[in-house]
Amino acid sequence: MVSRDGAAIRVSSLLVDGRLLGFIFILPFFFLRLVLLPSHRGVCLRHQRRSIYTRRYRQNSCIISSESRAISRYVLRKFKTPDAGTNNLLRDGDLEGSALVDAWLDVEALLYEPAVHAVFVQHRVVPALGGVPDEKVIGESVEKLRKVLEVYEARLGERRYLAGDDVSLADLSHFPYTHYFMGMPYAAVFDAFPRVRSWWQDLMARPAVQRVAAMMDGQ
Amino acid sequence: MVSRDGAAIRVSSLLVDGRLLGFIFILPFFFLRLVLLPSHRGVCLRHQRRSIYTRRYRQNSCIISSESRAISRYVLRKFKTPDAGTNNLLRDGDLEGSALVDAWLDVEALLYEPAVHAVFVQHRVVPALGGVPDEKVIGESVEKLRKVLEVYEARLGERRYLAGDDVSLADLSHFPYTHYFMGMPYAAVFDAFPRVRSWWQDLMARPAVQRVAAMMDGQ
Numbered sequence: 001m002v003s004r005d006g007a008a009i010r011v012s013s014l015l016v017d018g019r020l021l022g023f024i025f026i027l028p029f030f031f032l033r034l035v036l037l038p039s040h041r042g043v044c045l046r047h048q049r050r051s052i053y054t055r056r057y058r059q060n061s062c063i064i065s066s067e068s069r070a071i072s073r074y075v076l077r078k079f080k081t082p083d084a085g086t087n088n089l090l091r092d093g094d095l096e097g098s099a100l101v102d103a104w105l106d107v108e109a110l111l112y113e114p115a116v117h118a119v120f121v122q123h124r125v126v127p128a129l130g131g132v133p134d135e136k137v138i139g140e141s142v143e144k145l146r147k148v149l150e151v152y153e154a155r156l157g158e159r160r161y162l163a164g165d166d167v168s169l170a171d172l173s174h175f176p177y178t179h180y181f182m183g184m185p186y187a188a189v190f191d192a193f194p195r196v197r198s199w200w201q202d203l204m205a206r207p208a209v210q211r212v213a214a215m216m217d218g219q
Numbered sequence: 220m221v222s223r224d225g226a227a228i229r230v231s232s233l234l235v236d237g238r239l240l241g242f243i244f245i246l247p248f249f250f251l252r253l254v255l256l257p258s259h260r261g262v263c264l265r266h267q268r269r270s271i272y273t274r275r276y277r278q279n280s281c282i283i284s285s286e287s288r289a290i291s292r293y294v295l296r297k298f299k300t301p302d303a304g305t306n307n308l309l310r311d312g313d314l315e316g317s318a319l320v321d322a323w324l325d326v327e328a329l330l331y332e333p334a335v336h337a338v339f340v341q342h343r344v345v346p347a348l349g350g351v352p353d354e355k356v357i358g359e360s361v362e363k364l365r366k367v368l369e370v371y372e373a374r375l376g377e378r379r380y381l382a383g384d385d386v387s388l389a390d391l392s393h394f395p396y397t398h399y400f401m402g403m404p405y406a407a408v409f410d411a412f413p414r415v416r417s418w419w420q421d422l423m424a425r426p427a428v429q430r431v432a433a434m435m436d437g438q
């Protein structure tokens with residue numbers, strides 16, 4: 001693991017989750033480095049074993065993507081197991097299930113992460129660069145997050161997870177920046193939403209998530 | 220057609236595109252109203268013919284989504300034809316093709332639309348509400364758009380469309396707000412990017428896009 005960037009962690013946490021767990025042991029260079037190394041500028045999806053070990057990437061012979069949710073979808077489709085069941089984190093082949101995963105992935109990308117990420121930047125990145133956090137931006141972002149969490153609280157009153165009764169990519173995609181956020185003083189905004197807290201504890205109880213969280217924390 | 224909201228237009232333009240063209244004639248109430256009517260707050264994906272005609276929506280019996288890209292994916296999967304070919308706008312079943320569509324859809328959602336939408340809000344929405352457009356926001360957004368267009372110009376030098384040599388949802392998803400943007404004085408930002416202009420003209424030349432554009436323009 002060479003990166004603590006949220007997008008890279010989104011992808012790597014999938015590699016550790018569920019049936020994909022094995023890959024972190026079997027293919028530490030074959031995939032994790034592939035995903036994480038190219039300066040976070042792109043990922044070669046049509047990978048070649050040789051190019052991976054030599055860390056050379058030929059753009060003409062592969063697809064380049066830096067969008068972590070698209071990479072996550074690709075990884076899940078590439079390494080899906082025949083008996084996917086609840087490990088079908090995209091609900092591929094399930095018309096309504098996949099629509100729900102798509103919808104909540106979009107909510108996470110367009111509403112949830114912008115709020116959490118803005119706080120992360122002000123609280124962690126700006127001071128690291130010698131600047132002073134903009135408290136106004138933090139306050140506005142926490143307020144935006146509170147409104148999103150109201151929607152989540154209602155949704156999680158209907159279903160155990162965002163896209164249904166089983167965990168999906170839509171849930172796991174929240175992991176990287178939420179884990180960082182929970183270590184900040186603003187995490188108290190979650191206290192008013194018991195179902196969201198319970199959902200988050202469920203996600204954090206997953207062994208794969210715990211492994212990646214430990215890596216994020218430098219353990 | 221009851222809405223000029225960009226997200227609703229994203230979905231409706233799909234219904235008019237390619238093999239889905241027929242649905243606008245066959246199912247004007249069966250789907251367009253379904254997609255567009257519920258005050259843009261949600262779409263019942265597990266629709267029932269009866270509930271559509273009576274305009275009643277029972278949340279317990281259907282999936283609610285207000286994310287237009289997720290709805291677009293659903294519509295394309297629901298109404299795909301056996302001989303999809305180039306009409307497979309999601310490249311479903313094509314591991315690398317679908318990864319490219321996913322990646323460029325994310326670029327559109329996370330980088331392109333926020334810039335164009337911010338200008339749209341300032342130039343069209345704020346004055347309509349009696350306010351004064353914030354020129355600083357407009358200037359910063361146009362500058363962000365210029366940087367995104369640099370990436371598009373390079374990409375469109377490699378392939379005819381964003382996700383490959385055939386049109387995909389990733390291209391068509393740009394249509395609603397770009398059509399509005401092209402009618403604003405800031406459209407000149409596109410002039411420095413001849414491949415992007417050519418790509419846009421290709422999209423606008425599609426009969427289905429022209430039909431929806433005419434509806435957007437109130438014709």
